[in-house]
Amino acid sequence: xxxxxxxxxxxxxxxxxxxxxxxxxxxxxxxxxxxxxxxxxxxxxxxxxxxxxxxxxxxxxxxxxxxxxxxxxxxxxxxxxxxxxxxxxxxxxxxxxxxxxxxxxxxxxxxxxxxxxxxxxxxxxxxxxxxxxxxxxxxxxxxxxxxxxxxxxxxxxxxxxxxxxxxxxxxxxxxxxxxxxxxxxxxxxxxxxxxxxxxxxxxxxxxxxxxxxxxxxxxxxxxxxxxxxxxxxxxxxxxxxxxxxxxxxxxxxxxxxxxxxxxxxxxxxxxxxxxxxxxxxxxxxxxxxxxxxxxxxxxxxxxxxxxxxxxxxxxxxxxxxxxxxxxxxxxx
Amino acid sequence: xxxxxxxxxxxxxxxxxxxxxxxxxxxxxxxxxxxxxxxxxxxxxxxxxxxxxxxxxxxxxxxxxxxxxxxxxxxxxxxxxxxxxxxxxxxxxxxxxxxxxxxxxxxxxxxxxxxxxxxxxxxxxxxxxxxxxxxxxxxxxxxxxxxxxxxxxxxxxxxxxxxxxxxxxxxxxxxxxxxxxxxxxxxxxxxxxxxxxxxxxxxxxxxxxxxxxxxxxxxxxxxxxxxxxxxx
Numbered sequence: 296x297x298x299x300x301x302x303x304x305x306x307x308x309x310x311x312x313x314x315x316x317x318x319x320x321x322x323x324x325x326x327x328x329x330x331x332x333x334x335x336x337x338x339x340x341x342x343x344x345x346x347x348x349x350x351x352x353x354x355x356x357x358x359x360x361x362x363x364x365x366x367x368x369x370x371x372x373x374x375x376x377x378x379x380x381x382x383x384x385x386x387x388x389x390x391x392x393x394x395x396x397x398x399x400x401x402x403x404x405x406x407x408x409x410x411x412x413x414x415x416x417x418x419x420x421x422x423x424x425x426x427x428x429x430x431x432x433x434x435x436x437x438x439x440x441x442x443x444x445x446x447x448x449x450x451x452x453x454x455x456x457x458x459x460x461x462x463x464x465x466x467x468x469x470x471x472x473x474x475x476x477x478x479x480x481x482x483x484x485x486x487x488x489x490x491x492x493x494x495x496x497x498x499x500x501x502x503x504x505x506x507x508x509x510x511x512x513x514x515x516x517x518x519x520x521x522x523x524x525x526x527x528x529x530x531x532x533x534x535x536x537x538x539x540x541x542x543x544x545x546x547x548x549x550x551x552x553x554x555x556x557x558x559x560x561x562x563x564x565x566x567x568x569x570x571x572x573x574x575x576x577x578x579x580x581x582x583x584x585x586x587x588x589x590x591x592x593x594x595x596x597x598x599x600x601x602x603x604x605x606x607x608x609x610x611x612x613x614x615x616x617x618x619x620x621x622x623x624x625x626x627x
Numbered sequence: 628x629x630x631x632x633x634x635x636x637x638x639x640x641x642x643x644x645x646x647x648x649x650x651x652x653x654x655x656x657x658x659x660x661x662x663x664x665x666x667x668x669x670x671x672x673x674x675x676x677x678x679x680x681x682x683x684x685x686x687x688x689x690x691x692x693x694x695x696x697x698x699x700x701x702x703x704x705x706x707x708x709x710x711x712x713x714x715x716x717x718x719x720x721x722x723x724x725x726x727x728x729x730x731x732x733x734x735x736x737x738x739x740x741x742x743x744x745x746x747x748x749x750x751x752x753x754x755x756x757x758x759x760x761x762x763x764x765x766x767x768x769x770x771x772x773x774x775x776x777x778x779x780x781x782x783x784x785x786x787x788x789x790x791x792x793x794x795x796x797x798x799x800x801x802x803x804x805x806x807x808x809x810x811x812x813x814x815x816x817x818x819x820x821x822x823x824x825x826x827x828x829x830x831x832x833x834x835x836x837x838x839x840x841x842x843x844x845x846x847x848x849x850x851x852x853x854x855x856x857x858x859x
Binding site for chain 1: 682754756757759760761762763764765766774777778780
């Protein structure tokens with residue numbers, strides 16, 4: 296299966312125009328289209344899906360953001376558009392997504408929003424097309440279930456390529472390998488998720504993704520609700536439940552990082568304490584973003600007052616602390 | 628008031644006897660109306676579904692035609708069929724004029740736009756979410772249409788009821804193409820016209836009551852289907 300390449304796509308949207316110069320997804324790759332509400336993500340996906348006319352023709356299974364069940368049993372809804380073999384596969388997937396098989400005999404109208412979404416995801420992934428286009432696939436689920444379903448979803452793609460729309464940073468980090476940030480109808484940055492989220496290309500991207508730290512490593516142990524992740528020389532503790540040795544991704548906001556002067560700073564209950572050197576200082580509106588090299592670049596947000604108090608400049612030695620409860624550890 | 632009382636008394640008396648002639652008229656009315664309704668539904672509901680769901684070339688003029696067709700005077704539809712079936716007309720060789728078949732044909736012409744128009748409204752009124760999901764399922768036109776009809780069922784049932792109501796109550800079309808021949812093409816509405824013209828008000832009212840009972844029966848069945856489906 297060749298990679299998916301879309302070029303020079305233009306489509307009217309909300310009084311303006313969606314204009315995508317180039318969008319490509321590697322074979323079996325997962326691209327997340329990320330951006331604020333109203334950026335045109337859904338319209339882009341609908342054009343790609345062929346629901347709106349004038350787009351490229353892609354052999355893709357598409358699931359809109361709001362799943363709808365039709366009059367009939369849940370089992371019948373699950374099998375819509377599928378042959379018996381695909382329906383059996385859809386049932387397996389539904390089970391993986393946590394949908395109780397007993398529900399299939401009852402009316403689909405009795406399903407909750409989350410159950411409908413799981414059913415729709417199972418049905419979409421059971422389709423034969425080599426690409427799937429998913430619009431906010433986790434939005435209808437309880438927050439507590441999202442990461443589990445996301446991991447199952449990624450594991451169930453079976454070599455299919457995916458374009459997934461979301462406006463949630465964590466979801467984007469779990470679901471995507473690459474991310475295209477969409478603002479005002481255009482894609483303003485595209486690249487690996489960790490790169491785009493930790494090094495936004497410009498203000499528009501930074502505003503869209505938030506200033507965040509996103510690091511990839513290997514799970515290295517558990518303790519209660521916490522998991523440790525080894526990232527080069529760093530040991531990062533965060534909320535998560537991962538098997539030791541599993542690929543892990545660590546996420547925390549730049550606002551969660553506290554800076555102390557020097558390398559022997561003490562104090563506090565923070566599990567994560569890393570010595571490093573200031574490598575960059577950037578103004579971001581009213582706050583200041585400080586990049587500290589602790590083996591990996593970590594972004595911290597501080598006020599101009601703190602900057603003066605700490606006498607920060609490039610090369611100054613500082614210690615970073617981040618509370619483990621502010622760090623999210625997710626499967627990669 | 629004694630006039631109305633007398634007429635009512637006579638009508639009830641006639642209803643009590645329920646003679647062979649009345650049975651014949653009732654039977655023909657049911658057959659002609661139900662067959663015309665069935666044809667109207669079989670052709671009109673798919674047409675209406677396509678109009679309600681689709682974005683195809685020619686949709687707008689077709690919708691205008693259907694909406695106009697919903698208001699065509701029955702006597703005009705009758706006239707059209709009369710011209711087609713007339714001895715020297717294009718279909719004159721069929722020899723169908725002044726037969727129940729011709730009446731079915733004329734009434735079908737009335738039923739199709741009603742069934743199509745009301746169905747188009749019902750299907751077109753499905754939520755954008757339902758329509759988007761249906762499009763995403765890529766089911767092909769026939770299956771998509773079938774699911775849309777099920778989804779919009781209460782509205783589609785109303786389309787069937789409206790089509791039946793249109794044909795069972797009209798007099799112009801069946802009169803023009805059927806000729807109101809006793810024992811052959813006389814139905815309840817044409818019989819009412821006939822009796823009223825001859826000042827046989829008791830007989831006319833008796834026929835009217837039978838017509839209303841027939842409509843009540845058919846619509847009760849349709850309403851039951853409409854509500855039963857809604858609960859599932």
